[in-house]
Amino acid sequence: xxxxxxxxxxxxxxxxxAPISIVDxxxxxxxxxxxxxxxxxxxxxxxxxxxxxxTTDDYLIREGNVLxxxxxxxxxxxxxxxxxxxxxxxxxxxVVYLLLSGRCNITGVISRWA
Numbered sequence: 001x002x003x004x005x006x007x008x009x010x011x012x013x014x015x016x017x018a019p020i021s022i023v024d025x026x027x028x029x030x031x032x033x034x035x036x037x038x039x040x041x042x043x044x045x046x047x048x049x050x051x052x053x054x055t056t057d058d059y060l061i062r063e064g065n066v067l068x069x070x071x072x073x074x075x076x077x078x079x080x081x082x083x084x085x086x087x088x089x090x091x092x093x094x095v096v097y098l099l100l101s102g103r104c105n106i107t108g109v110i111s112r113w114a
Contacts, residue, residue: 003097008086008104013077013112018069020100022090029065034092037067041079041086041104051079067099079106 010016022030037060040050054060054069061068067090087101 004100005102006100007102010071010076010079010104010106012079012081012106012108013073014109015073016069016071016076020067020069020088022065022067022099032062032065032067032090035062036091037062037088037099038091039069039086039088041084043082043084045085051084076106081106081108 008016008018022032024030035056037056039052039054039060041052042050052071052075054071056062056067059070059072059075061070067088069088082105084104084106085102086104088099090097090099
């Protein structure tokens with residue numbers, strides 16, 4: 001599996017969804033059955049406490065070879081506005097892959113629900 005770098009743009013208080021197709025070195029789809037995944041957002045790589053953790057037990061949804069990142073609006077509303085960092089790891093047994101990493105820019109929105 002190839003490592004990719006991509007920046008995420010998340011608006012605080014807005015639902016976020018990003019499907020990611022997972023393929024192997026030959027571009028063949030990888031069946032994600034039996035894989036676990038974790039995504040963490042941190043202010044920087046040295047911070048002990050993540051701002052957000054998502055796993056395949058909750059908001060990382062596996063379907064075939066697609067892993068979808070889902071962040072509900074109420075969770076994104078709790079993220080501090082600013083430039084942060086994230087990565088997405090995939091594990092099968094003892095083998096761990098770094099799939100995706102980059103900056104995570106959290107921006108605010110103007111409108112609020114009454």
